[in-house]
Amino acid sequence: MMTLQQQNISDNNFESCIKCTICTVYCPVTAVNPDYPGPKQAGPDGERYRLKKPFFYDEALKYCLNCKRCEVSCPNNVKIGDIIQAARIKYSTHKPSLRDSMLADTDRMGSIATRMAPLVNFTLGLKPVKLIMDKVLKIDDRRTFPKYSPIRFETWYKKEAAQTQEAFTKKVSYFHGCYVNYNYPQLGKDLLTVLNALGYGVRLLEKEKCCGVAKIANRCIDQATRDAVFNLKYIGQAVDEGDEVLLTSSTCCFTIRDEYPHLLHLDNHDVRDHVMLATRFIYHVLDEGKAKIAFKEDYKKKVAYHVPCHMEKLGWTIYSTSLLKMIPGVEFINLDSHCCGIAGTYGFKKENYDYSQGIGEPLFRQILDSGCDFVACDCETCKWQIEMSTQVPVLNPVSVLAEAIDIEKTRQLNA
Amino acid sequence: MKFDNIIIGGGLSGLVAAIESQRAGKRTAIVSAGQSALHFWSGAFEFLGGSGPHPVIDNPLGEAQKLPPSHPYQKIGVKRTQQLLEKVPGILADAGIKVEGTLSRNHYRLTPLGFLKPAWLSLDDYFMIDSPDNLKDKKYSIVNIEGYIDFYPRFLAHGLLQHGAKCEVTAVDIPAxxxxxxxxxxxxATNxxxxxxxxxxxxxxxNVNAASSGADAVIMPAVLGMFSDAPVQRLRSGVDRPVYFIATTPASVPGVRCQLSLRDCFTRMGGTFMPGDTVVKGDIEGHRLRRIYTYNFGDMPLEADNFVICTGSFFGHGLIANIDRIYEPIFGLDLNVEGGRTEWYDTNFYAPQPYMAYGVVTDQEFRPSLHGETVENLYATGALLAGFNALKEGSGAGITLATALHAASRII
Incomplete structure (x- = not known):
């Protein structure tokens, strides 16, 4: 029986907030930006007023970087981050600027840029170009841009890998996302290396678009919804064929699993459990004894693991860290779970740059003090931020596995 | 995924049980749904202080002997309870939390509203005295931060005046x-x-020095040192007389520090802390809890040899009250709830409220039961347990810590 109390709780459960302000303690923005009202005020507190009158909407909510650390800390399971993002979508009267649309449209920018990658990479590194982008577009000139790849992952896959993957009897699907496709195909190749050795073939979805996280953050909601519906169709196809759909980006994964239903109001319940990080899948097959893994004897590295915010929210850190700890030659360092500050396109914006670096500062210091050979991390934008701010290289755990695995031995174990 | 021991709940009880388990070399994980009641911490722990006009001061252990046999202290045995609790200051010190106090005699702490209440342990920088008589003719300077409204200096001054102390109330500001x-x-406070x-x-x-000349000591709100106690030490060494802190309205700054220090202590030893996840159900087969399922881990369960459930009472969602029933939400464990809603509470707000003593019923070893049958590898601790009114007894932290350490001793 539904009780009266249950019927009185709205979808975003702001009524469950007891005003304890614990969320504000763990908010990375509150720590550096006094103009941000803090998650309690911006979320459940403000929601009461906004329901009365949209007039009470505060544009300072744009400072929220949607890390969801407020939700992880909330003792009452209030969806604070969702309330704030939903309010931005519903009430903000500011149209996304040209810059915001450009930053958000990763597919379009990626398609153009990969065609002329060397030129784009060169140009985006030029001081005068950066200055113009800074002045005209308000993209901060201190920010280093991720490099574009001359060959897209999809193109490489079709040409070099598609056929061999079909030969495997056990298969999974891979949602590679924009970053692997346009910037860093090597990560996708690394996933194939690891999964193939474990005895799994990797297929791509028939089609995919950007997961939409950048469009949601920049409030291009119609486009985000169109892309999400598109993705769910092709993810659904793969799941119907019995595939798990793996990702190598914690943010894309989180967006498809949780932001689609919570912020875009799309029903994904039939596929949600099958959309997961590759490290979760790999851990699972090893843990269940469905596959075995062998590592190179001479692989010796000091690895510091950084927990991306959406990884913290997914609660799956242990899969990635457990895999890294399995490698005999790895000296493992656990970094404090602390936002790096970039939050996707957030840190590229001129008005956010200083806050972004301020948020990440304790993390950067810890990384530099750790003496690690590299940082391992499941998020590409954390990678850009950490590499730019510390000069320490950052590798996805899947790439670490690909480097450390004894391919021949592993293949034989799983033959 | 398999562990030796899994602790459900990441508050004071769960953290202490987990630290002891991990220290003993057991592979231990904590599943924690949101931050804990430590964020509301007063800075003091009670063992048995009583309440109202007749607090327990001189012999709390002797008073514990008079409790009914169903009380957690009696179930453990008062002597063993004492042995377990004597480990607490050391466990806290390992995590970097310094406390003072003893089980043989309670001291007084000063509440935010200016009352003196008995306590077993207090943070070493908190206001604590052996007897109200010590306040006579003392001069205190109560220094607030200008504009900070979650601290009530006039209440404190009034309370201290009742015992013959004199207080000056001031507020200071700094450009930072x-x-x-x-x-x-x-x-x-936390900001x-x-x-x-x-x-x-x-x-x-x-500024505190300038505002407190002539005072014997300074009293301030606990607004320093959320992530380390370095600022507290720095202030104390910079102020030319003793500085004592008083709890503020939540979130509690020393509470956050205590939570994070204990968590760090646990993870440094190799423990696994899973934040922001909720245990949704478990498989109990042959009187044993085999595995638990969580929201985040979905269809991949967590297995362990032993489990400890430290999910708290109503406040921590260890118990849920609806219009028509009270239940333990994960496993549906047996509770001591009797009667319908109108019997759960007393209309006199200050009377002992029946619901305060509700919780899971257990055997002598604190193992809860499901449909009358004991779950052999599950231990319950702290506020989730039935059979005591922590508010009236002034016993919350003592029971939390004693039962956590008892459970730890059974799973290592």
Whole structure:
């Protein structure tokens, strides 16, 4: 029986907030930006007023970087981050600027840029170009841009890998996302290396678009919804064929699993459990004894693991860290779970740059003090931020596995 | 995924049980749904202090002997309870939390509203005295941060005056706090603590010195040192007389520090802390809990040899009350709830409320039961347990810690 109390709780459960302000303690923005009202005020507190009158909407909510650390800390399971993002979508009267649309449209920018990658990479590194982008577009000139790849992952896959993957009897699907496709195909190749050795073939979805996280953050909601519906169709196809759909980006994964239903109001319940990080899948097959893994004897590295915010929210850190700890030659360092500050396109914006670096500062210091050979991390934008701010290289755990695995031995174990 | 021991709940009880388990070399994980009641911490732990006009001071252990046999202290045995609890200051010290006090005699702490209440342990920088008589003719300077509204110096002054102490009430400001003043709603203890570090603490110390000349000691709100106690030490060494802190309205700055210090202590030893996840169900087969399922882990369960459930009472969602029933939400464990809703409470607000003593019923070893049958590898601790009114007894922390250490001793 539904009780009266249950019927009185709205979808975003702001009524469950007891005003304890614990969320504000763990908010990375509150720590550096006094103009941000803090998650309690911006979320459940403000929601009461906004329901009365949209007039009470505060544009300072744009400072929220949607890390969801407020939700992880909330003792009452209030969806604070969702309330704030939903309010931005519903009430903000500011149209996304040209810059915001450009930053958000990763597919379009990626398609153009990969065609002329060397030129784009060169140009985006030029001081005068950066200055113009800074002045005209308000993209901060201190920010280093991720490099574009001359060959897209999809193109490489079709040409070099598609056929061999079909030969495997056990298969999974891979949602590679924009970053692997346009910037860093090597990560996708690394996933194939690891999964193939474990005895799994990797297929791509028939089609995919950007997961939409950048469009949601920049409030291009119609486009985000169109892309999400598109993705769910092709993810659904793969799941119907019995595939798990793996990702190598914690943010894309989180967006498809949780932001689609919570912020875009799309029903994904039939596929949600099958959309997961590759490290979760790999851990699972090893843990269940469905596959075995062998590592190179001479692989010796000091690895510091950084927990991306959406990884913290997914609660799956242990899969990635457990895999890294399995490698005999790895000296493992656990970094404090602390936002790096970039939050996707957030840190590229001129008005956010200083806050972004301020948020990440304790993390950067810890990384530099750790003496690690590299940082391992499941998020590409954390990678850009950490590499730019510390000069320490950052590798996805899947790439670490690909480097450390004894391919021949592993293949034989799983033959 | 398999562990030796899994602790459900990441508050004081769960953290202490987990630390002891991990220390013994057991592979231990904590599943924690949101931050814990430690964020509301007063800075003191009670063992058995009583309440109202007749507090227990001189012989709390002797008083514990008079409790009914169903009480957790009696179930453990008062002597063993004492042995277990004597480990607590050391466990806290390992995590970097310094406390003072003894089980043989309670001291007095000063509440935010100016009352003296008995306590077993207090943070070493908190206001604590052996007897109200010690207050006679003492001069205190109560120094607030200007504009900070979650601290009530006049109540404190009034309370201290009842015992013959004299108080001056002042407030100080430093330029470093200017950014916070953009919005009055942001003048909160935890926000203030972010700004009170490094040089700002020295500036604060100078102003406190100027405001407190002639006083024997300074009393301040606990707004320093959220992530480390370095700012507290810096202030105390910069102020030219003793400084004592008083709890503020939540979130509690020393509570956050205590939570994070204990968690760090656990993870440094190799423990696994899973934040922001909720255990949704478990498989109990042959009187044993085999595995639990969580929201985040979905269809991949967590297995362990032993489990400890430290999910708290109503406040921690260890118990849920609806219009028509009270239940333990994960496993549906047996409770001591009797009667319908109108019997759960007394209309006299100050009377002992029946619901305060509700919780899971257990055997002598604190193993709960399901449909009358004991779950052999599951232990319950702290506020989730039935059979005591922590508020009236002044016994919450003592029971939490004693039962946690008892459970730990059974799973290592």
């Amino acid at each position: 706090l200017a950014p916070l003043r953009k919005s009055t709603t942001e003048m909160r 203030i603590s972010r700004f009170l570090r490094d040089d700002a603490v020295d500036a604060l110390a100078r």
